[in-house]
Structure formats: C-alpha cells, structure tokens
Amino acid sequence: MNETRRDRDAEGRARNARPRDGLGRPLPYGSPGVERQPEGVLRPPPETLREAQRLLAAGMPFHAHEVFEDAWKSGxxxxxxxxxxxAQLAVGLTHAARGNTAGGARLLRRGAAAITPYAEDRPHGLAVTHLTSWARELADRVEEGRTVDAAEEAPRLLG
Known part of the structure; x- marks a missing residue:
C-alpha cells in the first residue's frame, strides 16, 4: 500500500512544509526558500499596509497576499x-509574474472591481484610484503577453 503523508503544523492542520520562492512557488524539500508569512496575525491597518508594501516592493506579492488575507479574515x-x-490584486500580480496570463489578468480586474467602492473614502489612506488604474493597465499588458517582474510592477498602496 502506498501511503501519502501530509505535512502538518503544530496544531495538526495540513500545511505544506516545502520551502517557497518569492512568488510562492513550492521548491524541493531542503532548498533554501523565502520565509513564509505567519498566518492569523492580527495587525492594525497601518501595520498591514506597511508590511504588504514592503513585501510588494521586494517582489513578493504572494506573501503580501497572505498579509492582506489576515486583514480580510479578521477585520x-x-x-x-x-x-x-x-489580496486579489496581490495574487493577481503573483500569477502574472508566474506567467499565468489568464489568471493574473482576471484576478487583477476582480481586485480592482472589489476596491472601487472605496475610492471616495480612501480608507487608511489607500490610493484606491491609483490601485484600480494600475491593476487594469497591468491586466491589459498581461493579456498582451508582456513579461511581468513583480518588484518592478509593485503598486504604491498609499498616497
């Protein structure tokens, strides 16, 4: 019988222990990887935005997505x-940088549509109008088959 074992975290939940690269792609066990973001961290919005911006600027949108996901689930x-x-914008950039044009463009547009209602209020100083324009323009370029460098394409969150 061929038994498949799943990696588990300290609480016994299934969690892939393989290292990951800056775009969140799994690497072979034992490879050096990028440290993963801890899950379930409760941060105030300014800290969430600072950490996400740092990760985006470093070319690690997958990790920024995880930071946004914590805020989404706990906010x-x-x-x-x-x-x-x-989070959809960050994962859209992730997919675009990985070469997944259809998924990247779709998530960039979905994320832009989701944040558009916040444009007037600009919660937490978010540059919502800038972000929606950035996402739609990037989605267009991705669909044209242009190569995306995650760090070079990192959006400015505040402003």
Missing amino acids: PEGERALWRGL
Whole structure:
C-alpha cells in the first residue's frame, strides 16, 4: 500500500512544509526558500499596509497576499471586501509574474472591481484610484503577453 503523508503544523492542520520562492512557488524539500508569512496575525491597518508594501516592493506579492488575507479574515465586516480586493490584486500580480496570463489578468480586474467602492473614502489612506488604474493597465499588458517582474510592477498602496 502506498501511503501519502501530509505535512502538518503544530496544531495538526495540513500545511505544506516545502520551502517557497518569492512568488510562492513550492521548491524541493531542503532548498533554501523565502520565509513564509505567519498566518492569523492580527495587525492594525497601518501595520498591514506597511508590511504588504514592503513585501510588494521586494517582489513578493504572494506573501503580501497572505498579509492582506489576515486583514480580510479578521477585520471589521465593513472592510472585508476591501482587504479581499487587495489580496486579489496581490495574487493577481503573483500569477502574472508566474506567467499565468489568464489568471493574473482576471484576478487583477476582480481586485480592482472589489476596491472601487472605496475610492471616495480612501480608507487608511489607500490610493484606491491609483490601485484600480494600475491593476487594469497591468491586466491589459498581461493579456498582451508582456513579461511581468513583480518588484518592478509593485503598486504604491498609499498616497
């Protein structure tokens, strides 16, 4: 019988222990990888945005997505769509940088649509109008088959 073992975290939940690169792609066991973001971290919005911006600027949008996901899952109900939209932008950039043009463009557009209702209020100083324009323009370029460098394409979150 061929038994498949799953990696587990300290609480016994399934969690892939393979190292990952800066775009979140799994690497072979034992390879040096990029340290993963801890899950379930409760950060105030300014800290979430600072950490996500740092990761985006470093070319690690997959990791920024995880930071936004924590805010989406733990934030107030009225902001969950905002944080989910920001997570979609980050994972859209991830897919685009990995060469997944269809998925990248779709997620960039979905994230832009999700954050558009916040443009007037600009919660936490977010540059919503800039982000939606950036996402739609990048989605167009991705669909044209242009290569995407995650660090070079990192959006400015605040402003």
